[in-house]
Amino acid sequence: LITDSGALTFSNTSVETLNIAAKLAAYGVDRYTIIQKLFKEIRxxxxxxxxxxxxxxxxxxxxxxxxxxxxxxxxxxxxxxxxxxxxxxxxxxxxxxxxxxxxxxxxxxxxxxxxxxxxxxxxxxxxxxxxxxxxxxxxxxxxxxxxxxxxxxxxxxxxxxxxxxxxxx
CATH class of the missing domain: 3.10.310.30 (Diaminopimelate Epimerase; Chain A, domain 1)
Structure with a gap:
């Protein structure tokens, strides 16, 4: 979800994808750590x-x-x-x-x-x-x-x- 949508920034990210992300956030998914590990932190x-x-x-x-x-x-x-x-x-x-x-x-x-x-x-x-x-x-x-x-x-x-x-x- 995060990689295929460019962390929800790609123009073709659908409303359905955003709704799924909202549900995950409501369940307490640690968005910060996921984004940090996938997109920001490098060796x-x-x-x-x-x-x-x-x-x-x-x-x-x-x-x-x-x-x-x-x-x-x-x-x-x-x-x-x-x-x-x-x-x-x-x-x-x-x-x-x-x-x-x-x-x-x-x-x-x-x-x-x-x-x-x-x-x-x-x-x-x-x-x-x-x-x-x-x-x-x-x-x-x-x-x-x-x-x-x-x-x-x-x-x-x-x-x-x-x-x-x-x-x-």
Whole structure:
């Protein structure tokens, strides 16, 4: 309930979901601890990963697209895994002017990426993901990019530029 609704902040959070949350609150559910553990508290290693990755964030399409890349070397240096990337894409999609956020996580084989896509302001994340055989929802989608290294990232960059350029027309 909390994760799927972004702590009840997503625009598609239904009245039914809010009613369920109200009932849970009436039963005395400890909302503070749940929110703290799920959304706010992170391990130091995850903080170090976040610093590394966000410091390399790229902005494309006149700032409408933000791209972050998690490399295997980042995981090794910080003692983290791809499981520790959860939610970091929100740091990018929440930036003013960014309507498409892409987080590419290099797989163990270093020949592919697992890619998360977030969108806002009328941009369709699922439509972008479908260009690579992925899918999902308008605001959140994913895909597997079967090219590694800079070749794969350049393909993502080009696709994002073209996708957002077509949105402007």
């Amino acid at each position: 130091r290693e995850v903080f170090q990963l976040k610093l590394r990755v966000l410091s390399r964030a790229e902005f494309l399409a006149d700032g409408k697209c933000g791209l972050i890349v998690f490399k295997q070397s980042d995981f090794a240096a910080t003692g983290t895994t791809d499981l520790d990337t959860e939610g970091m894409i929100n740091n990018i999609v929440n930036i003013e002017g960014v309507s498409l956020a892409i987080a590419a996580s290099e797989r163990d084989d270093m020949n592919s990426y697992q890619v998360s896509v977030r969108a806002k302001d009328g941009v369709n994340a699922a439509a972008f993901a479908e260009k690579f055989g992925g899918g999902g929802h308008i605001c959140a989608s994913g895909l597997r990019l079967l090219k590694g290294g800079e070749e794969g990232l350049n393909e993502l960059r080009t696709a994002a530029e073209e996708f957002l350029s077509a949105q402007d027309k």
